[in-house]
Amino acid sequence: MFADFLPSLPPSAWTLVLVAAFFTGMSKAGLAGISMLGVTLTALAMDGMASTGVVLPLLIFADLMAVSTFRKDIQWQQIRRLGWPILGGLVLGWLAMMALKENRAWFRPLVGCIVLMMLVLQLLRQRFPRFDQGLPHSVGFAWAAGILTGFTTMVANAAGPVAGIYLLILALPKTQFISTMAWLFLLVNIAKIPFSLHLGLIHGSSLALNLCQVPSVVLGLFAGKYLVSVIPQEVFQRLVLVLAGGSAIWLLLAR
Numbered sequence: 262m263f264a265d266f267l268p269s270l271p272p273s274a275w276t277l278v279l280v281a282a283f284f285t286g287m288s289k290a291g292l293a294g295i296s297m298l299g300v301t302l303t304a305l306a307m308d309g310m311a312s313t314g315v316v317l318p319l320l321i322f323a324d325l326m327a328v329s330t331f332r333k334d335i336q337w338q339q340i341r342r343l344g345w346p347i348l349g350g351l352v353l354g355w356l357a358m359m360a361l362k363e364n365r366a367w368f369r370p371l372v373g374c375i376v377l378m379m380l381v382l383q384l385l386r387q388r389f390p391r392f393d394q395g396l397p398h399s400v401g402f403a404w405a406a407g408i409l410t411g412f413t414t415m416v417a418n419a420a421g422p423v424a425g426i427y428l429l430i431l432a433l434p435k436t437q438f439i440s441t442m443a444w445l446f447l448l449v450n451i452a453k454i455p456f457s458l459h460l461g462l463i464h465g466s467s468l469a470l471n472l473c474q475v476p477s478v479v480l481g482l483f484a485g486k487y488l489v490s491v492i493p494q495e496v497f498q499r500l501v502l503v504l505a506g507g508s509a510i511w512l513l514l515a516r
């Protein structure tokens with residue numbers, strides 16, 4: 262029976278994973294920082310690397326929902342630009358997880374520091390517009406952002422704020438930002454499947470739990486889509502930065 266495959270979780274943990282799924286759906290509407298709330302709540306509900314295996318298939322389902330909604334204004338050039346750097350970051354993250362197994366306490370603070378550094382960079386751009394005139398088109402910057410995106414998504418499913426700030430630095434309009442993020446992470450999360458299977462993070466029990474989370478993801482996606490549609494461009498950019506900053510601080514303080 263289906264119930265036999267479900268993990269044994271207390272009611273409080275079930276509440277956390279369902280709310281986490283709602284935030285996951287919202288994040289795919291363009292509010293990248295909210296994804297960190299879903300990742301953190303799942304980690305609170307389930308110990309160790311188990312939470313990583315639960316989050317990935319859920320992200321892929323949310324990605325599929327998102328790309329079916331956002332089909333226009335996709336910046337394929339930027340996605341191709343990040344392709345090889347992200348793959349390199351995925352391999353580095355996989356090797357790190359292989360080496361550390363369950364001892365991953367330092368990953369969260371590391372990801373939090375990375376996101377904060379990206380936030381500082383964006384704030385410097387806003388305060389001193391000329392200091393990074395060549396940065397958005399710099400090959401080195403694209404490689405650094407891609408490797409950080411691949412590494413953080415592999416070890417903590419936490420690359421949304423990193424990639425989000427990178428696309429903000431490119432000054433993409435809201436519609437291009439949302440569509441590009443949706444397609445970028447669909448491809449990235451699919452690329453993570455072989456690594457996650459090798460690590461034993463995805464199995465029958467985790468997939469059964471994912472099926473229970475699907476309705477929450479759908480609700481979150483449509484709630485996020487409505488919210489983004491009524492938010493002006495400037496407010497949208499500030500909201501992404503605030504959510505990313507809050508998520509980074511949460512990661513630094515979480516134990």
